[in-house]
Amino acid sequence: MYAVRYELIKECKQSGARLGRLHTPHGIIETPIFMPVGTQATVKSMTPEELKEIGSQIILSNTYHLYMRPGHELIKKAGGLHEFMQWDKPILTDSGGFQVFSLGPLRKITEEGVEFRSHLDGSRHTITPEKAVEIQTALGSDIMMAFDECAPYPADRDYVKKSLERTTRWLQRCKDAHKNTENQALFGIVQGGMYKDLREQSAREITAIDLPGYAIGGLSVGEPKDIMYDILGHTVQFLPEDKPRYLMGVGSPDDLLEGVIRGVDMFDCVLPTRIARNGTAMTSQGKVVVRNATYAEDFSPLDPECDCYTCRNYTKAYIRHLIKANEILGARLLTIHNLRFLLKLMENVRIAIHEDRLLDFKEEFFKKYYKK
Numbered sequence: 001m002y003a004v005r006y007e008l009i010k011e012c013k014q015s016g017a018r019l020g021r022l023h024t025p026h027g028i029i030e031t032p033i034f035m036p037v038g039t040q041a042t043v044k045s046m047t048p049e050e051l052k053e054i055g056s057q058i059i060l061s062n063t064y065h066l067y068m069r070p071g072h073e074l075i076k077k078a079g080g081l082h083e084f085m086q087w088d089k090p091i092l093t094d095s096g097g098f099q100v101f102s103l104g105p106l107r108k109i110t111e112e113g114v115e116f117r118s119h120l121d122g123s124r125h126t127i128t129p130e131k132a133v134e135i136q137t138a139l140g141s142d143i144m145m146a147f148d149e150c151a152p153y154p155a156d157r158d159y160v161k162k163s164l165e166r167t168t169r170w171l172q173r174c175k176d177a178h179k180n181t182e183n184q185a186l187f188g189i190v191q192g193g194m195y196k197d198l199r200e201q202s203a204r205e206i207t208a209i210d211l212p213g214y215a216i217g218g219l220s221v222g223e224p225k226d227i228m229y230d231i232l233g234h235t236v237q238f239l240p241e242d243k244p245r246y247l248m249g250v251g252s253p254d255d256l257l258e259g260v261i262r263g264v265d266m267f268d269c270v271l272p273t274r275i276a277r278n279g280t281a282m283t284s285q286g287k288v289v290v291r292n293a294t295y296a297e298d299f300s301p302l303d304p305e306c307d308c309y310t311c312r313n314y315t316k317a318y319i320r321h322l323i324k325a326n327e328i329l330g331a332r333l334l335t336i337h338n339l340r341f342l343l344k345l346m347e348n349v350r351i352a353i354h355e356d357r358l359l360d361f362k363e364e365f366f367k368k369y370y371k372k
């Protein structure tokens with residue numbers, strides 16, 4: 001019996017999209033789903049109450065950052081991540097692989113794992129598949145991600161092939177090290193760069209290892225959108241229908257819709273929270289850079305069609321003032337709105353799949369948001 005079980009509710013008649021339910025130890029998640037990112041055990045500037053208020057069902061936290069600070073042993077002493085941050089719904093932790101690889105020249109990859117220097121104090125560390133599982137076990141997340149290598153883009157074919165084969169060996173080591181399969185699920189991650197045959201090879205190797213869910217990694221790493229969509233569509237066909245599919249690091253509205261249409265169930269992205277902090281909002285009329293002077297005396301709501309706390313109470317002029325004055329409330333109000341916007345988008349996507357009109361919904365959305 002796995003800690004996490006996927007229930008396929010309905011397949012869309014217009015596309016490869018699906019409605020599903022993900023049963024986890026901390027509750028049931030309706031998919032397709034967008035997961036707000038809480039890198040350091042907090043979705044920046046949001047309280048758990050506010051996250052629930054806007055409809056967050058599951059949040060993501062980052063193994064590398066929490067291992068570095070405050071340390072997974074401390075969080076274990078605190079009773080685990082749910083207790084530490086007072087979030088009683090599901091948590092997914094990534095394995096730190098992506099962060100460690102984005103440390104660039106400060107790291108060395110071997111069969112054993114990855115040696116790197118801390119971004120905080122330069123101290124030397126080695127993360128192995130076993131260590132990544134140990135850290136995530138201490139954090140107590142509902143879903144832990146395998147330790148993998150996200151191949152850089154671009155990367156030559158030989159490198160990508162060797163890398164994906166090592167990622168498969170690392171996944172087996174993660175599974176062997178994963179003891180409490182009743183309380184925590186381990187998801188495997190498919191690699192293979194932008195090479196369709198290598199994507200097939202990786203998907204077959206990774207799914208040959210029986211797990212409750214699988215992620216598509218190595219995308220949203222700077223490649224053109226049409227390549228991402230093409231590789232994604234190719235890769236999904238080698239993933240089992242009865243398991244959730246998680247596309248890592250994807251979250252702009254167009255990418256979410258294109259991903260759902262190709263059969264993806266789970267997404268995460270720092271975009272909505274990151275652009276909020278620098279004064280950009282995603283609205284039903286498209287992007288609004290609210291820090292622009294044009295909004296200085298605009299006393300209308302940020303998004304007339306939005307039901308969030310920010311749009312019910314404040315004007316663009318006020319939010320612009322807060323952002324210009326670098327007031328913390330500015331970042332908070334835009335974060336509330338941007339997260340609500342994406343969570344609401346996914347609610348509407350789930351309804352559209354239910355009514356077999358997802359492609360029509362996408363058409364309408366693109367006309368308003370992207371004016372095309």
Ligand SMILES: CCNc1nc2cc3[nH]c(NC)nc3cc2c(=O)[nH]1
Binds near residue numbers: 093095
């Ligand atoms: C769980 C850690 N492993 C892991 N994280 C990832 C995070 C990503 N984030 C983005 N774009 C923002 N692409 C990603 C790929 C991977 C990937 O291939 N692997």
Ligand SMILES: [Zn+2]
Binds near residue numbers: 303306311
């Ligand atoms: Zn709003």
